[in-house]
Amino acid sequence: MRRASSQPLLRYCEESDYEDEVVMAAKEAEDGDDIDEVAEHVTCITLHKREPIKRGEELSWEKYGLWRQEQKTRSARLEKQLKSRWALEDLIDEQLNHFHAHYNRAAGPTRLKDVAQLLMPKGVPAQEMAALAWLGDWRPSAILDLLRSLAHSSSSISSSLLESMGIEQALSQLIHEIGIEEAVLDEEMAEIQANCILHLPFGPVKNRAGGPALACVQSEFKKIHWVITKAQNLRFRALELAVKKVLNQTDAAEFLVAFVGIQDLIHQFAAQQKLRKGPVMVPVKALGCN
Amino acid sequence: MLKSVSLFNRKKTSRPFKDFYAEWIDTLKTTHLHLLRHSLSSSFAASLATHVDTIHHHFNSYYAALDLAASNDVGQLLFPSWRNPLEIPFLWIGDFHPYLFTNLLRSFLNEEEFDEIEEIGETRFELGENPGFFDRPWNVVTAWKSPSNGLMSKIEQIECGLRLMVPEIMARSRHAHKVFVERIGADWGKFEGRREAATRAAVGEAMEAEMDEMTGIFIDANRLRRSVLADIVSATSVYQGALFLEGLAQFFVGFRDRELIGEFERCKVAIN
Numbered sequence: 001m002r003r004a005s006s007q008p009l010l011r012y013c014e015e016s017d018y019e020d021e022v023v024m025a026a027k028e029a030e031d032g033d034d035i036d037e038v039a040e041h042v043t044c045i046t047l048h049k050r051e052p053i054k055r056g057e058e059l060s061w062e063k064y065g066l067w068r069q070e071q072k073t074r075s076a077r078l079e080k081q082l083k084s085r086w087a088l089e090d091l092i093d094e095q096l097n098h099f100h101a102h103y104n105r106a107a108g109p110t111r112l113k114d115v116a117q118l119l120m121p122k123g124v125p126a127q128e129m130a131a132l133a134w135l136g137d138w139r140p141s142a143i144l145d146l147l148r149s150l151a152h153s154s155s156s157i158s159s160s161l162l163e164s165m166g167i168e169q170a171l172s173q174l175i176h177e178i179g180i181e182e183a184v185l186d187e188e189m190a191e192i193q194a195n196c197i198l199h200l201p202f203g204p205v206k207n208r209a210g211g212p213a214l215a216c217v218q219s220e221f222k223k224i225h226w227v228i229t230k231a232q233n234l235r236f237r238a239l240e241l242a243v244k245k246v247l248n249q250t251d252a253a254e255f256l257v258a259f260v261g262i263q264d265l266i267h268q269f270a271a272q273q274k275l276r277k278g279p280v281m282v283p284v285k286a287l288g289c290n
Numbered sequence: 291m292l293k294s295v296s297l298f299n300r301k302k303t304s305r306p307f308k309d310f311y312a313e314w315i316d317t318l319k320t321t322h323l324h325l326l327r328h329s330l331s332s333s334f335a336a337s338l339a340t341h342v343d344t345i346h347h348h349f350n351s352y353y354a355a356l357d358l359a360a361s362n363d364v365g366q367l368l369f370p371s372w373r374n375p376l377e378i379p380f381l382w383i384g385d386f387h388p389y390l391f392t393n394l395l396r397s398f399l400n401e402e403e404f405d406e407i408e409e410i411g412e413t414r415f416e417l418g419e420n421p422g423f424f425d426r427p428w429n430v431v432t433a434w435k436s437p438s439n440g441l442m443s444k445i446e447q448i449e450c451g452l453r454l455m456v457p458e459i460m461a462r463s464r465h466a467h468k469v470f471v472e473r474i475g476a477d478w479g480k481f482e483g484r485r486e487a488a489t490r491a492a493v494g495e496a497m498e499a500e501m502d503e504m505t506g507i508f509i510d511a512n513r514l515r516r517s518v519l520a521d522i523v524s525a526t527s528v529y530q531g532a533l534f535l536e537g538l539a540q541f542f543v544g545f546r547d548r549e550l551i552g553e554f555e556r557c558k559v560a561i562n
Binding site: 106107125141142143147148149153179189193195201203214217220221225229258270277279280282283284 | 306374382398468475479489
């Protein structure tokens with residue numbers, strides 16, 4: 001998928017004098033060593049900081065050589081900066097691939113007993129699951145809800161988003177559409193869960209197709225596995241759309257950092273709660289009903 | 291019943307839900323289901339009514355225990371580690387889907403329709419692994435024959451109520467997730483730079499609020515399950531209700547079938 005929305009540096013270059021841009025970008029890089037800031041600064045400062053041309057000054061060979069040398073240095077810095085942009089893109093892709101592998105576990109060979117593990121992963125504390133899980137992991141629309149919330153509150157991620165109402169609108173539309181797909185999968189899952197009593201071997205209605213008990217179980221688990229697979233695809237699609245279509249490169253990177261950080265915080269909190277609370281208890285008086 | 295009697299002698303005020311469930315399901319299987327089946331095979335309507343009440347009460351006690359435990363840690367009840375891998379995929383908000391109850395009810399009616407089409411001289415009933423079914427008295431065997439219009443309209447009412455309530459519960463759950471992540475997102479943005487302590491505290495608060503909301507949703511889901519059960523038991527005759535509860539109990543217990551679970555665990559064939 002190609003990045004569709006704002007890419008400040010490249011877009012600006014197309015609209016203005018490229019050479020001036022190049023020189024000034026390099027100058028910015030020289031002035032402040034923090035190369036991360038260059039891409040942002042270059043778009044807004046270049047026009048105002050152009051060096052005045054001194055008329056009548058002759059370029060001696062010596063000066064010309066110096067000038068060329070300086071050009072080379074600046075060009076090399078610029079190239080480095082461009083490379084770091086691609087390096088950032090690669091890192092974003094790597095991170096996305098990592099999520100893809102995680103959200104795509106159901107695609108690998110899945111045994112019967114793995115299905116429960118996909119819906120209720122053992123390493124994830126129950127409170128973390130209860131807080132946000134939908135069919136085994138983050139609810140896809142919640143990933144986008146998080147992005148919208150971050151865009152409104154975070155100073156680092158919001159810069160371009162808040163400027164563009166179109167993106168805000170696109171995000172809302174995306175959340176709405178993903179929400180509909182979630183509801184469809186919810187219904188499919190509910191139907192399987194509601195009808196399993198008619199198909200499982202220990203239900204009161206004997207399976208008329210006959211066959212061994214495990215075959216009936218397998219048939220139901222295949223249906224559930226199919227829903228989980230679709231849920232995982234939807235989850236990844238939500239993340240990929242946010243990162244590749246809605247956000248520019250810098251915001252995408254900021255969002256991924258925040259997303260992973262937030263997941264980690266929730267996980268840590270839930271794990272602490274699990275340790276603190278121990279197994280869930282029930283008052284003994286409840287047993288009086290026996 | 292020895293196990294449950296000994297419970298009352300304990301001084302403890304609470305116990306792990308996991309243990310409660312293990313005993314609850316054991317009592318359901320070895321005591322209540324057994325007694326219900328026994329009285330379904332005899333012709334004492336009075337004892338059957340008592341056993342229908344007892345087993346219905348037993349189910350209610352389970353849902354009441356879930357509600358009571360919810361305030362302790364709703365997360366563990368929504369994702370119960372004591373349910374085995376065979377049953378986990380069939381859980382909806384911590385237990386079986388309430389549609390399952392009405393589908394079970396419908397299965398008795400459909401069975402009748404099916405039998406009427408297929409009937410060749412004798413009534414054909416197939417009730418799973420149902421020991422001694424054919425020894426049952428005639429009023430049990432024909433309990434679901436020609437259900438009254440009154441019963442049919444009550445069943446439709448129950449289903450209609452469910453169709454209203456289930457989507458609402460799902461929507462609340464979706465909304466709770468949304469509110470939670472939005473709150474976390476806002477806090478993350480607000481505390482940028484000093485994320486560690488401040489954001490951690492904020493996550494804790496957001497999580498607590500979320501668990502309160504999920505507790506409400508869980509209790510409402512249980513209320514729905516309980517009320518559907520109560521509606522079904524009150525709408526049906528004692529014979530119909532007994533067969534329904536027998537089917538439900540058998541379904542709960544069936545997930546604990548050692549032989550099937552063994553096969554299930556050992557199965558190495560990929561399902562995809």
